[in-house]
Amino acid sequence: MATDIEEHLAVFRRGVVDLIDEQELRAKLALGRPLRIKFGMDPSSPDLHVGHAIPLMKLRALQDLGHQIVLIVGSSTAMVGDPTGRNKLRPQLTREQVEINLATYIDQAGKVLDMERTEVHRNSDWFDKLDFGGLLALCGRTTVARMLERDTFDQRMKAGEAVGMHELLYPLLQGWDSVEIRADVELGGTDQLFNLLFGRTLQEQEGQSPQVCFTTPLINGSDGRKMSKSYGNAIAVTEEPKEMFGKIMRIPDEVMGQWFELLTDASPAQIEALLAGHPNEAKHELARRIVGYFHSPQIGQRESEAFIAQFRDKQLPDDIPDVVFDGEWSADGLPLPVLLRGVGLAQSSSDARRLIEQGAVRLDGEVVSDPKHLLVPPAAPLLIQVGKRRFARVSAKA
RNA sequence: GGGCGGAUACCCAAGCGGCCAACGGGGGCAGACUGUAAAUCUGCUGGCAUAGCCUUCGCAGGUUCGAAUCCUGCUCCGCCCA
Structure with missing residues (x-):
């Protein structure tokens, strides 16, 4: 792989919030070999929305540059339940449910990522082998204070809410995954930064070069709040074209720029030009591109025309059931x-x-x-x- | 192990014997206005073939003409003491 470091860096950087740190990444790229880029998948919510697609699209771009994507299925961590952003204990999942969700996930993530070229590991592969002594040893690698630094724990405790003992293990387990697969880089949402950074600590303790961590933003949903299925504002990647188009047209104007940057391959100059024009035109273009990506450009175009006919020209939709x-x-x-x-x-x-x-x-x-x-x-x-x-x-x- | 406090509808949160299908806010839905955007205004937001009836206030019993409200037991959570 003839590495053009600057070119790769540009792909890494586009739309990312944190990159820790760029010098390290540069050095790793200079090695001239494909980097092992880790991405953790939480098998507790199998249905992906376009917010989930953002890191996946980033991975796809890196995959196309020749890097090795390593998908970690949190089959063990799912039994813990990622406490991130939660104000409640999560229910623990069974192994069977994890496998079912994984199958769905691979199917849906495959719309973005080339799964043929993706390495997939279940972290239960190694955590199942961990005995009690091993678990204690792992716990001994960090301190309670370090774990409690996390905002989510802190907030929940201050609010008088429950924090399960097992939840403290989550960052530790996720970090250990990085050791197991010798990750060079790990990608996650901004809410994952703490977990990502924790992998570095463990890798260093194990004599590995600490992974570079970078994060993509959490996108806002159709109502401007963080996109989440539980808010009912999510756009699923499996959404029917018409629904998907309509939902994109309903996002607030303010987030359009972000959506263009994160969910399309429009160049910065194109984005700027679109945003300078009529917002409705720009949003149409956005919807056309996104539907085009998850379905096909023809379908994107078709829905665009159908949308105009129905809502501007007040015609009846042509597909009334x-x-x-x-x-x-x-x-x-x-x-x-x-x-x-x-x-x-x-x-x-x-x-x-x-x-x-x-x-x-x-x-x-x-x-x-x-x-x-x-x-x-x-x-x-x-x-x-x-x-x-x-x-x-x-x-x-x- | 002991003491105290808490659990209310999608979420937050009032209510503390009848006027409670349950204040208020958020979210959502609908109407007006629009670019199916935002902002704004208005209405609605348990179910039923609906002037009425039925099921909800952690769970199970009890007191009462009447309970989300009082009592008992249980479950879960938090705080403090050990």
């Missing part, structure tokens, strides 16, 4: 809330009732705001719209 209501239409008519719930346009009939009362429901284009509205079986499929985005053509059971 046909739904058959399989309940009974009683003689005196079917109450609208029951139908909405029955065809999945509302979560419950109470929910449906509220939507109707708020004027969110249209039948064949006409707002119906009476929750007692009764329906007879339609001769032709009935077009129902709920809110701005939910559509269905409903027909009666044959």
Whole structure:
């Protein structure tokens, strides 16, 4: 590998928050061999969102430069549960669940990373062999004070919340992974910095050259808060194109620049030009690119056009699902809330009732705001719209 | 082992015998305005074929005409003492 150090450095640096430290990285690159770049995967939440894709895209770029990506499956650490960013104890996972989640993960991460060229290890491979004495020895490598430096522990304790004894082990285990696989570099989210740095300590104790650590930002979700499935603001990498496009269009303008930088390959100059134009145009371009990446450029283009047609030109979407209501239409008519719930346009009939009362429901284009509205079986499929985005053509059971 | 405090809906957090399906905030949903952005205003936010009924306030019992509120036991968490 003929290393152009500056070129590689530029790839390492793009969009990263921490890089500890650049001189060390330079020296490692100067060795002229592929670097072993470690990335830890938490098998507790298998569904990836685009925020997870950021480090993966970084890895892919490095992979394409010839570096060796080493994916560590936290099969043992998952049983501990990463305390990072948590204000509660996490449930511990079983081995079976870990394997199921891993399979899903590999499948989804494979959209970004070339899994054929990726080394995968389960850290249970080595931690299962660790006996009690070994565990004690490992614990003896650090101090309680050092572990308690972490913000998350500190905050939780101050807030009177529980911190499990086993959680203190987490950084230790993650750090030991670096020793086991002789990592040259480790990548993680900014919230992982403490864990990443801890690997350096252990590697040094073991006489290894400490890994370079670098972090990618945690991206904000469609509501501007940190993207997380539990906030309901995440965009899954498996999201259907239309949904994905729509969700990207709903991100706050302020985060567009960040999204371009982290989730597209647009050059800094292109990004600057796009952001200088009309925000709506820029966001369209962003959505087109991201959908294009996770699906295909053709699909990205198609969704872009569909989006304009539906929301600017107020046309009906071209893919309204046909739904058959399989309940009974009683003689005196079917109450609208029951139908909405029955065809999945509302979560419950109470929910449906509220939507109707708020004027969110249209039948064949006409707002119906009476929750007692009764329906007879339609001769032709009935077009129902709920809110701005939910559509269905409903027909009666044959 | 002892003492004290806590557990409320998606999250935070009031309530401390009836007026409680439970204040307030966040989030979410819907409407207006827009660029399906933000900001702003408004309404809603347990379920039910809904003027009514049913299930919720850690779990299980009890007291009472009536309990999220009182009592007993249990589980979990925190703090202090050992």
